[in-house]
Every structure is written in structure tokens, then in C-alpha cells.
Amino acid sequence: QIMGHEFAGEVVEVGSNVERLKVGDYISCETHIPCNQCVPCLSGQRHLCSNLKIVGVDINGSFAEYVSIPEEVAWKNDKSIPPEIASIQEPLGNAIYATTVTDITGRSVVIFGDGPIGLFSTAVARLSGASKIILVGLIDFRLEMAKSLGADLVLNAKKEKVVECIMDLTGGTGADVVIEMAGANEAIKNGLEVVRKGGVFVAFGIPPSSVTIDYNNQIIFKGITIYGINGREMYRTWLKTSSWLKEGKLKISSVITHKFKLEDFEKGFRLMLHPENSAKIVLFP
Template identity: 50%
Template sequence: MKAIAKIKKGKGLKMIEAPVPRPAADEVLIQVDVVSICGTDLHLDRWDAWAGKRVTHLPQIIGHEFSGHVVETGKNVKRFQIGDPVTADSHIPCLKCAVCLKNLPHLCNQLQILGIDRDGCFAEYVVIPSRSLWENAPELPPEIASIQDPLGNAVYATLVEPVEGQNVVILGDGPVGLFAAGVARASGAEKIILTGLNPLTLKIAEQMGVDRVIHAQKEDVSQIIRDECEGVGADVLLEMSGNAQAISDGLSALRKGGRFCAFGLPSSPVPIDFSDQIIFKGIRLFGISGRLMFKTWRQMAGLLHVGKLNPRPVLTHFLDFDDFEQGFALMEAIPRLAGKVVLVLKPAFLKEIQERQSLEVSRFVSLPPLTKGD
């Protein structure tokens, strides 16, 4: 089978031929239809300090965002049948450790991450333990099904507490930040503000329902947030960038008693005035890792089913699986040239997906070609 793999340390990924994996007793073999590129995959492509420290085994098939259908089940698998449309949570818990037994499997002490600790989904087939699988609604398009892992991050961060009637500020214009804007709008937020740096993604933010975009390098982030939020600051702050200055600005712009969700990963320790920015303000601080398994998935399915949440504006490019290098180049460009890039393994699916996207999302900015020759 074809697969995209990290072969050796250093920049770059390679398309390889790999054997089709066989499912163990508790695993499911999935034929992959669609995958999407994540920030984690970019780290692996660049082989930066994080990747060098985190990945211990090479070669490694990468990827953890996908949709597909079941083609074989292990002998102990009862919940899934051949033909079921599925995706998976990228977190694979043991379900036996003390943390799992406290109903927090997404934080498992023995946690494996798909595409990091075991072969991932950027391949024609992938095996995944059934405990991490999610069955998709038959009517859910495969390109939308493939982005549920990062969309779930946004749902978890945004809805860890209700946002109805709240002023929500999102720091960071990457895909998860943009998805969070859509989740907040669908869930009744009063005002949504998003900060970022990229002209393309700031325009996408407006399509996702953002009321006010702030260019973080050209405007006074903290002052604008306070001015837009009745002079007292944001009710909810979703930190999606991992940028030290953004974290400081966010804590300063959060009202007393507000909620701060930390999702973005800083590259180094961040100094915080713990007394003034947290204790005396009485804020509620949440660390967001993964998704609640499977409460977040049920919330996400509901929002998608009733049509309140439309993530399509974030999906800017649809490419043939063989053209993965083009997709990575679009996402790694400075300034970034794509929102979310989706790779399609079946050529017939690609045309169908492009037509569906063009019908459901109007193009709002000139973009590079969707595929070679288009």
C-alpha cells in the first residue's frame, strides 16, 4: 500500500510502499478515504526540536486525521461491522491506568498518539484499536469527517463551559482557532473576537462568524479586547497560539472571574504574574489536551447534524494524496497559503469533493490551484 512516512531525521517526508497491516484481536482495519494535514505533521516534516524529542521510532507512517470505512475486524471487536464509516480519536488510551479509571482516558498515563507512537493514517490502510474509533453518520461527507479530530479540540476548548451570551476571544488564527470561532457562533456567543497575523486566515475568520478580527502585530490587542467587551475584558479567552506575548495579552484582557483555556503549545516556559493575573482576578484556568472521549464527539456530531456548525471555510485546498508535498508547502509557507489541506486517496472522490465544496462555500480570496493542472 502507499503511505507517507518519516524515513529519517531531517527535513522531508517520503511516499513509500508498505505492507497492509493486520488487525489484532481488539483492532479494526480501515481503508482510508480522506486525510487532512495537521500542525503535528508539519513538525514531523520539518523535524524540529519537538519532533526530534517526541518521536523515538523511525521509519514511521505519519498522520492522525482521516475518514474511511471498516474492511476487517479483530475477533474481539463487537461494536463495528465491515462497511461502517469511521474516523478515530488520535488519543489511544490503555483504559486500565488510574487516570483512565477516573474517566479521563484522553489523559491516559500510557497514552499513544496515532502517527507519533504508532503508524498513522497517511496510508491506504490503517489499523486502530476499536476503543478509539468513532462511527460517522452515513450522511457526513468524508472531507468533513476527516477533520473531526482538530474540530473536536475546538469543541472541547470552547464548550468546556457554556458560552451562550458570552464575549469570546480567540488568540490564534490556525485551523483550531478558526474552528473555535464557528463553534462559539453556533453555541450562542454574544461577541467573538479573534487575533492573528495572516491575511488569508483572518478573512476566513470572518466567514466563521467572527465579529472583530485583530492583527496582533499592528494593533493593541489587550486594549481593543477591553474596549469591545464593555471595558472590563473578555468573558472567555481561548489561547490557541502558544505565543508568549499572546498568553500575556490574553490574561491581561480577561475580565475578573473569566475563563482561560490554554490549548496552544509554547516553545519554551512562559512567565506569568500568578498573583495579579490569576489569583486576584479569580479566573478559571483550563488546560485543553485532546478531546473528551467521547462526550466531545457527541457534542460535535450534534452541531454538525443540525447544521449549526459549518467548518468548510477553513478547508481551502483539496489535493490528490500523491501531491502531499504541495499540501505541506502550502501550509508551511510564510505567510501561510492555506487554511486546512485535505488529501484524497481516491481520484473519483477528489472531483466529487471539489464540486461539493464549490457549491457550499463561496470563494472569498484568490487561492493557489486546488490540484496540479486545475
């Protein structure tokens, strides 16, 4: 099984039943391959397909010079989008879907998680008109990057009392919108603590184990709205993503800290073990 699900490339061959693509097209790939027959698919929620297959998991992925994908999940790119940016539209789409699932214009937003998707969300939140953006993370290098992407304030969870700081900064009210992208149990608990009454909690990060929450006081009595985010909306999110990139509105190239040849993939994997000096790493065949 070949891994890899975030990529862009040029079409070099098409099957006999392919109608929309031709050799030479510049494409990226939607990771989720839907069945188009189940209730979510038929309800316009193909990203939640009950029989979902995933590129790089269920079929061979993109850590290779060539990859074969169904026509349905190929997304045509504008030639103006650099290949390293085109290759990360899949995770960028995660960030765009999660950050814009509710209207954040003029609202305070707290993002938990300083991984690439949390950093992307910071840029998206700034572009989308959030009034105040706070990013909570663990790595100073990435927290500084978040400032350049639009965060008004960053908090290092290893050094700061996160809940106290956020409640102070919001006048004791809490944040209008919390976007949880760390997938850490503590971050989830803190996020539910700092979202204001009647606010919105966006759940994207996947915790390693079960999380115990105060269901009554943190959800019911606070009257919050929770959105669970899986993948990207097909293809509403892609339309928004490509439009922002094509028009130069969304500037996220700084999140790509390293580029390597495909044969040097081990260097990239080693760097991932040291996130204090890296964020997104792109391989070129």
C-alpha cells in the first residue's frame, strides 16, 4: 500500500470512460472517494459517505511518481496556483470548512492547535473578518508564524494558564467561536470551558482516547452549537479554496517550511519529528 493523500500533478493518461479530464490538465485530488448511493451522498453530504474510500488508505496514494485516481475526485487547478500550494488544498480545505462553517465576521475566534491546519485556519479567520483571533499551541516557532498569518494573540499552553488568559481577554465572557484542531484531550476540555454561552464549538481534532466532558454545564446549560468537521464539503469547499488562492487573497505559503525531492522523503519524515523547526513539508517527484 502506497501512502500519501495530499498532492497535485499533471494528467498523463486517462481511461476510456473519462469525459471531463484530458492529458495535460493540472489537477489536485479530493481524498474522499464517495459511493454516491448512500443516504449522506444522496443528501448532498458526500464527504460523510457511509462507504467512503480514501486515497492513500484504501487505494494507492501519492508518495510516488504516478498515481491513479477516479475522475470524480480530480479537481482542475488554475495554472496560476504554484504546485506546492495546489498540493495542500486538501488540508487547506479542512481549515476553510472548519473555520467558515459558521459566520465569524466580527466575532472572537480561539483556535486550539498550531499544526499546519490550525495555522491555515488562522489565515482563513483573518480573511473572513474575525474581530479577534487567539491561537493556542505548544511550539514557539509556529506561534510566531501564527502572528504573521493574522493571529492577534498567541498562547503557549505549556507556559500560560490558557483558560484564565482567554477569559481575561474576552472580559470574562468567553470566545464567540472555538475551533479545536489539536485533538488533545486538554485542548478539547479547555475549548469547551472558554466558548461563551450561546457560542459555537467546532470539533476537528481527533483525540487519541475518550474524552470526559461536563455535558450538562459545558453544553446544555451553555446552549452552545457544536459542529463536527470531517473532510471538506464536495465541492463547495474546493470552490472557495481555489477562488481565494487564484485571486491571491489567502496567503499561506509561509506554512510550507521545507521542500524535498521525493527520494529524500526520509529527511521530511525526520523533520516532522522536530516540529519546533518545521510546519508543512512538500515533496517533489
